[in-house]
Amino acid sequence: NAGVTQTPKFQVLKTGQSMTLQCAQDMNHNSMYWYRQDPGMGLRLIYYSASEGTTDKGEVPNGYNVSRLNKREFSLRLESAAPSQTSVYFCASSERLQGPSSMNTEAFFGQGTRLTVV
Amino acid sequence: QKEVEQNSGPLSVPEGAIASLNCTYSDRVSQSFFWYRQYSGKSPELIMSIYSNGDKEDGRFTAQLNKASQYVSLLIRDSQPSDSATYLCAVKGPGGSYIPTFGRGTSLIVHP
Numbered sequence: 001n002a003g004v005t006q007t008p009k010f011q012v013l014k015t016g017q018s019m020t021l022q023c024a025q026d027m028n029h030n031s032m033y034w035y036r037q038d039p040g041m042g043l044r045l046i047y048y049s050a051s052e053g054t055t056d057k058g059e060v061p062n063g064y065n066v067s068r069l070n071k072r073e074f075s076l077r078l079e080s081a082a083p084s085q086t087s088v089y090f091c092a093s094s095e096r097l098q099g100p101s102s103m104n105t106e107a108f109f110g111q112g113t114r115l116t117v118v
Numbered sequence: 119q120k121e122v123e124q125n126s127g128p129l130s131v132p133e134g135a136i137a138s139l140n141c142t143y144s145d146r147v148s149q150s151f152f153w154y155r156q157y158s159g160k161s162p163e164l165i166m167s168i169y170s171n172g173d174k175e176d177g178r179f180t181a182q183l184n185k186a187s188q189y190v191s192l193l194i195r196d197s198q199p200s201d202s203a204t205y206l207c208a209v210k211g212p213g214g215s216y217i218p219t220f221g222r223g224t225s226l227i228v229h230p
Contacts, residue, residue, distance in 0.1 A: 033217070033218075035220075040126070040222065041222065042206070042220050042221060042222030042223055043162075043206065043220040045217060045219075048217055058217070090161055090162075092218075094218070105167075106150075106152045106154075106164045106167055106208075106218075107152075107208070107218050108164075109161040109162050109163070110161060111160075111161050112160075112161050
């Protein structure tokens with residue numbers, strides 16, 4: 001049971017290059033997220049997808065695009081990488097529990113992608 | 119904007135002591151609360167979830183929730199050096215709000 005799988009684990013880009021970070025989950029979750037984590041800044045939401053076919057901007061979407069390819073996969077694209085995008089990127093997924101309280105399960109995280117833009 | 123606040127620390131405790139980590143949140147309608155542990159260079163992993171006021175115990179960990187005061191805490195009893203990590207508090211709203219909002223985390227150091 002893999003959970004949430006991200007690729008690649010490490011990447012070095014030159015300023016202006018483009019790349020796509022891949023994420024796939026095998027837990028049949030509807031909701032998926034992309035976060036970036038910088039020292040002292042915690043986890044900041046880039047984009048999220050509440051369900052297949054929908055995507056929305058989070059707190060820091062500029063410079064990124066996303067695709068919810070199907071229920072399993074949610075990719076993050078950097079069209080023209082900048083040094084400010086040097087960070088650790090985490091993909092996560094979660095599910096909404098059934099019932100009147102409509103509580104949400106916790107987010108399950110991938111192992112992260114360490115991206116350096118030089 | 120929904121906010122989740124944590125003291126960044128570091129919080130330093132001796133081995134065997136109780137570590138107390140606190141978190142406050144701004145959104146009164148929040149319903150789901152989570153504590154994650156993150157070791158350096160690793161991804162966050164869930165330790166505890168709590169949905170109702172009061173205490174929830176799981177082994178050496180106790181989560182406490184007080185919705186009226188809008189705070190959630192995590193107590194770690196008999197702290198071990200292996201507990202040294204950053205602890206992230208996460209909060210989610212009800213119903214259609216699926217997005218977890220994270221605090222910046224508290225660094226915990228347990229020294230022998």
